[in-house]
Amino acid sequence: MSCWALVPLKARRFGKSRLAGVLDAATRVSLVQSMLERVLAALADAREVDRIAIVCSEPERVPQAILRLPDSGQGLNDALAAGASRLWARGADELLVIHADLPLVRADDIDHFVRCGRSQRMALAADRHGTGTNALFVAGVTDFSFHFGAHSLSRHLAAAHARGIVPALPELDSLAFDIDTPADLACLLPSTLTPISPLRRSPTPCLITC
Numbered sequence: 001m002s003c004w005a006l007v008p009l010k011a012r013r014f015g016k017s018r019l020a021g022v023l024d025a026a027t028r029v030s031l032v033q034s035m036l037e038r039v040l041a042a043l044a045d046a047r048e049v050d051r052i053a054i055v056c057s058e059p060e061r062v063p064q065a066i067l068r069l070p071d072s073g074q075g076l077n078d079a080l081a082a083g084a085s086r087l088w089a090r091g092a093d094e095l096l097v098i099h100a101d102l103p104l105v106r107a108d109d110i111d112h113f114v115r116c117g118r119s120q121r122m123a124l125a126a127d128r129h130g131t132g133t134n135a136l137f138v139a140g141v142t143d144f145s146f147h148f149g150a151h152s153l154s155r156h157l158a159a160a161h162a163r164g165i166v167p168a169l170p171e172l173d174s175l176a177f178d179i180d181t182p183a184d185l186a187c188l189l190p191s192t193l194t195p196i197s198p199l200r201r202s203p204t205p206c207l208i209t210c
């Protein structure tokens, strides 16, 4: 079995645009980098993930041990579809798409998510609002279409149901918390942004109350 994680990473100048009103460009770039490092560290620690790839138009941002897949600039779903087909062609049996903006993500939650997905061929990690998709796992479904964007969770569920698949929907705080808006940022204590913070720490109490 070969489980590949596929992390999409938007070009620097476009990333985290919804935070432009509260963070300057340099701070947004550094926030994105911190969250990316956290996600990559958790993936590296996850026992169920064998290899990691990043789909990105900026090769210098991809660490050497990680496979870089090109982004042709047609948006997130196209970038993921092209990246996924390359991974299936390389012999992937399973694919875990996971966003790079999950500052509290933990390796044990990733492992749990993948194991749940294996039991039903697919798993979806909802965002904390129950509308977005922060991670998506598929086993062997090489032509699944991605529907990231507004209301992606219901769109992914509909696409799965149309194929007779009932995805697992494990509720995992560390996968549910992504940073999109100033309100998300306010839920995050500054200390949780450092990539060297312990991976297995529980989500902060602040997360639960936001």
Ligand SMILES: Nc1nc2c(ncn2[C@@H]2O[C@H](COP(=O)(O)OP(=O)(O)OP(=O)(O)O)[C@@H](O)[C@H]2O)c(=O)[nH]1
Residues within 6 Å of the ligand: 007, 008, 009, 010, 011, 014, 015, 016, 017, 018, 019, 055, 056, 057, 071, 074, 075, 076, 079, 098, 099, 100, 101, 180
């Ligand atoms: N390769 C690639 N990754 C993308 C693209 N759009 C979004 N992403 C990544 O997909 C994940 C979810 O991104 P979003 O929250 O939709 O976008 P964002 O850039 O983080 O934030 P906004 O600009 O505020 O929408 C993050 O890991 C992004 O870096 C894209 O066009 N190409």
Ligand SMILES: O=C(O)[C@H](O)COP(=O)(O)O
Residues within 6 Å of the ligand: 076, 127, 131, 132, 133, 134, 147, 148, 149, 150, 151, 152, 153, 178, 180
């Ligand atoms: O499908 C999604 O949920 C989006 O690609 C990312 O959503 P966000 O805007 O909540 O990050």
